[in-house]
Amino acid sequence: MAIKLSSTKNAAAHGLKMTVYGSAGSGKTRLCATTGESTIIISAESGLLSLRGFDIPVIEVKTIGEVKEAYDFLGSHEGRQYQWVCVDSLSEVAEVVLANEKSISRDPRQAYGALQDTMYELIRSFRDLPERNVYFSAKQASEKVDIIETRTVGAISTNVVVGSKQTFTPMLPGAKLGQALPYFTDMIFALRVERDADGNPSRWLQTAPDESYIAKDRSGCLDPFEQPDLATIARKIKGA
Helix, strand or coil: CCCCCCCHHHHHHHCCEEEEEECCCCCCCHHHHHCCCCEEEEECCCCCHHHCCCCCCEEECCCHHHHHHHHHHHCCCCHHHCCEEEEECHHHHHHHHHHHHHHHCCCHHHHHHHHHHHHHHHHHHHHCCCCCEEEEEEEEEEEEEEEEEEEEECCEEEEEEEEEEEEEEEECCCHHHHHHHHHCCCEEEEEEEEECCCCCEEEEEECCCCCCECCEECCCCCCCEECCCHHHHHHHHHHC
16 A cells, blocks of 8 residues: 655645634634635624624534535535635534434433534534634633642641632533543634723733643744734744
């Protein structure tokens, strides 16, 4: 059997694959208008009002069958014209899948197990669209966790709660699904909204992790905080 070799130098040519999560109203959907290239949105939400000033094609999906039809369209001659595919949002798509599974099985454990399998397949399918940039948005979950220190007195060690902190992650139904999401794409960014002393907001994409936010940038080309503009991020990565 002949082995076909490729090169890691061509990795970016296969398209950028990224996940962005943030709180409601942070601007995740608005990011779809910053690609600077032909874009199509797979929308499972009714929150496209922020894009009313643009003319971006949208496929609205309300059932798992419609999600699969949208994927099939992207593989057609007409669908291949789009350089960016924006799935907005994975959280809503997962809720559609879960509702479908619950209608099939009355056992919650079986429904969530089927949700995990179906979403893994869907995410991989969209992520692996050849020569396309794929942007997944997701809702943000927050959790308060204890800060624990180990203190030793003599030969006895004791864990002591010394405080707490808020952590932020992508939100998907099912604990395992949410934990697995960061491993599917090369980049996962937190869309942060910060306000100055006068209450004026500024938005940033956090590309590096800290104690509170999950984030990663496998390209190594981005600053820890970037302007929320997908065209600029693509140029920095592909230019490098």
